[in-house]
Amino acid sequence: MRGYSMKVSGQLRSINTHLKREIEKLSGQKLDACYLCGKCSAGCPVAPYQDIAPHVVMRLAQLGHKSVLESKMIWNCVSCGTCVTRCPNNVDPAKVCEALSRISKREGLVNSKVALALREKFVDLIKNRGRVHELTLVIQLKMASGDWFSDLDVGIPMFLQGRLPISGHRIKDLKNFKKLFEGNKEGNK
């Protein structure tokens, strides 16, 4: 197991309440409820593979420190719910990561292009077809990561077994379905 390599840069001069409030609004979480016990970092399955631990994300969010927007952790949270299940203060760090990644994208500070591609391609796919087409998603992500060969041993047999069909299903009522995306345009930052 590796350490979380501390990659926070910059200095603390003051608290950026503007960013702090925006994170609170987007995530629906009360940042000051967190007293930084570290239980989220302790249980987080992915934290040991990231740059900063979840409780550091929480601390930087409390400070409204912009460096958090450049972290990899906020993109690679897998939403497994371990942190919120065990948090003594009923805070959900996963929701904070989610909010931060949205702000990070807006500010052009994305650290994990592949994670961004995963969620964007995923949503694009369902927007266009109503359902996910796994093969398309995998190919698009391979394009994003440039790593074409690592999963061929898994993918080719699956493809041959017909478990990754070329043609996918499209829902009938796509017109109304698409409205669900438009209706929320304001919230889509």
Add this chain to the structure above:
Amino acid sequence: MKTYAYYPGCSLEASSREYDTSVRAVFNKIGIELKEVPDWSCCGSSQAHKIDGDMAAAIAGRNLALASSIGDIIAPCASCSMSLKEAQIELEHDGPIRRVLVEAGYEYLPGSVSVLSAVEAAYQAVESGLFEGKISSPLLGLKVASYYGCLLVRPPKIAQFDDPENPVSMDRIMEMAGAKPVEWSHKVDCCGNAYILVDRNMTLNLVSNILNAAVKADADVIAAACPLCMQNLAERQAQMQQRYGLKRKIPVVYFTQLIGAAMGLDNRMLGLKDDLLKLIDIRRQEEIAAREAGRKAKEAEERAKEARRKAAAEKEKAAKEAKEKESTEKESSGTKEAGEAG
């Protein structure tokens, strides 16, 4: 016959067909009708949620609206059932999401449906005795590690099912199917879900930890309940053996495939591999033999006990008789003496 709305989800259409067919077969056999939600769409999964929570709730909510004419929804995929449950909580109160749905022509009646994962539905069926008499070939002796993963029981406020740290429902289901659930440490540890496509190294590390825990608990097979978990756990085991310290390969199947096997359903609907079917048979024979041996040993012990009891009783009887004899002798000699004295 009770009818449920059935929400297969995108994976069950493609990569996880055997989950789809086995769920349908098992529920059909116990008299539960699954009516597919008409023209269902993707639940949004955690990815849509990360882009926009409201949009995610709206597209999941569409399925709830479509299902409300049928009834409670069974969504086998853990990720789908979680997304639908989360959306339902949003939709229970009159908010912007319900309005967006109405504008797009979908109406959800609050409280009209409740969302169940396949494990929840199967557990309810076990509790209400629907499986009674249906287990024709129990999975005797088969050591099953039930893998719940994250979203089946977490976060507890949304899942509202079983214990988030030590769930037992799937273990109970496996017991019902005649199998032996094993106690193991990684029941609810995360497999990394779609992040296999983002960070392979991380995900394979997580998965090999889970598999090794099951191996350590000496499980024959892992029972899963989510297509994403299945993809991560079942594939690439050879790679993990080489580079991630996986101790041995271990088969991973959907829990409904195992129930189906216990119910003697046609394997064309279950899609279990021959190796596993063979293993199930072997374990069953072993268990039957072991039970037979146990029964015989017990009988032998009973017989030995009975024999000891008899021997002891006879000994006691003999001792008693000897004593009686002695005392009568004493008595007679006593009278004799007295007579002599007199």
Add this chain to the structure above:
Amino acid sequence: MVENPEFKVIGFFCNWCSYAGADLAGNMRLNYPADVRILRIPCTGRMDPLFALKALLEGADGVMVSG
């Protein structure tokens, strides 16, 4: 006489619980609308329906009994 910008809601509060509760709200500096006027009664048992009627007759916008 000036037009009062607030409503006047008359609160009849039990000395032992609600009145003490209102004190606690003060100790915790919890802000609430100024429209309520709290009168201390020794117990809600003391509350005579006449008091509420009297308050309404005198122009109260509402009566609140708590205890």
Add this chain to the structure above:
Amino acid sequence: MARVGVFICHCGSNIAGKVDVEAVARESASIPGVAYSSHNKYSCSEAGQKTIIDAIKENRLDRVVIGACSPKMHENTFRNTIRQAGLNPYMLEIANLREHVSWVTEDRDAATRKALDLVRSAVGKVAFAKPLTPGKVPVEKRALIIGGGIAGIQAALDIAGMGYEVVLVEREPSIGGRMAQLDKTFPTLDCSACILSPRMVDVAQNPNIRLLSYSEVESVGGYVGNFDVVIRKKARYVNESKCTGCLECVSKCPVRKIPNEFENGKAMRRAIYVPFAQSVPKVPVIDKNHCQYLLSPDPSTIEVKEGERKPRRRCGACKIVCGQDAIDFEQQDEFIKEKFGAIVLATGFNPFDHSKYGEYGAGRIPDVITALDFERMVNSSGPTEGKILRPSNGEKPQRVVFIQCVGSRDEAKGVPYCSRICCMFTAKQAILTREKLPDAEVFVFYMDIRAAGKGYEEFVRRAQMEYGAEYIRGRVSRVYESDGRLIVKAADTLAGLPVEMEADLVVLATGSVAREDAFELASAIGITTDSYGFISEVHPKLKPVEIPREGVFACGACLSPRDIPDTVATAGAVAAKVGILFSKDFLESDPMVAEIDPFKCAACGACVAVCPYSAITMEEFRGKKFAKVNEAMCQGCGTCTAACRPGAAQLKGQTDEQILRSVEAVLQW
């Protein structure tokens, strides 16, 4: 015509910051009946009080309204003030301008208007006040103490030391409480039993103390100086006056496998038992839920049909061996009714139940134990005779991990507050572990170290520096079993490192919570608890051991989690308060009681029916029936006044007229 004086207090900036006090004073002058009004920076100060006294004298005022803080704070102060000016102390009304106005209102104008309304209301009420004189009631100089832990023991000894009679009621078969379960105490590491046992013996031998062990308080009636208390003395089935404490009976009892509550269930006791060796009184108790004799029917009452075997003889082994004939299977619960002048609550706390912590095994993992289990384990009279062993296999642990804040500071699964003692007892347990197992490693996972107390910080530093306990800052996420050891998953938040370590024994520093039945006891006595179930005091700073019901006091951990020094200190404080109460032969009774005008009384009996204190009776004088209030029993609730249709019953100080006038006045625009 009444001459009312109105005094508006600034309370520094507490009131003046939000209320235009000058305007309120100015406007008050025009309220009908007001002869004088002024404002004042601190009315409760000596200078402030003098101003009031002078103003009363100079302006010949006959009643007073003070606009200040809550009457709960200073009503008595100001009654004294006006008494000094020659007025009857009950010719006073307080307008609550601080708690009900300035502290809760944002807008200055609205606050000022509200303040003026409250002053008007007070003027309206005080204008119809009448002088009242308190009655006199005798004081029963005996104290009842509920709970025989160190708090109750100390309070009993101190009160008895002043020469007053004390009855100490303990629910368990022995006094001693939680402290008797502990091994060593922080920060001096002296043995808990060695310092507690002599006091327990003192209790037993003190002629002023009567100990009622295995007893519970059933009900409390009456009032300060004159409480009527019913105590249930549970059937012990052992005659206390005959028993010599030889414990021959215990050694002969055949029912052996009952988890001993004193050992936190980690050792067994018999059906007849004393909880621990130093028990006081050293008289055993028969557990009626397990005793074979008491559970089996009397053979003489069973009809034996032909061919059936005769039922077995009842056990009675203890009765046979007892040389004093002290065993009495016929004993019944006994109800003792006594009078007391004061009641002291010393009911203590419970350790937090960690079954909600699924991530730490929720009690399913044998090698994850609680701090109390650990105390019994390291205690030489405990289940392992003082050896630290893994419960799963009886082996010595190589690595012991302590997890702090289990249940404490956890809004999700436990309680939000800090339990105050866990940092210290964890440091102590770390030290004891290193002393007993010098080869074992000790890790302590903490969030913050709270070691405020005499010698406390030094003690924690000693645990770290002298004894080599490794402290890691971070809350543990999970503990699980793997290959016969435990895996502890955490993060060192200071180093930024994930932690995954093996351990053999994990000790959870479970927090302190209120006893689950504290609420029932509190309601039986007629007092309140806070949202956690701890007894509420009158004032957390200035009246920390007084309870809102006069004559009732509390000490120790039933008020909030606290350590032994604080518990003993509050027990001493309680004794002083009881001493103050008992130093008087008579108490002034509250004159704000109901009275019934016999000429208006229609003898309908409505008041008799509604009085919650049974203080009203029907009397007859020369053929006329009327209701009469027993002033000593009346608690001044006024229910009779509300129920009386002819208006014969009036609560003094809260008459119909006074309240109606205050309603009228508050609604003047």
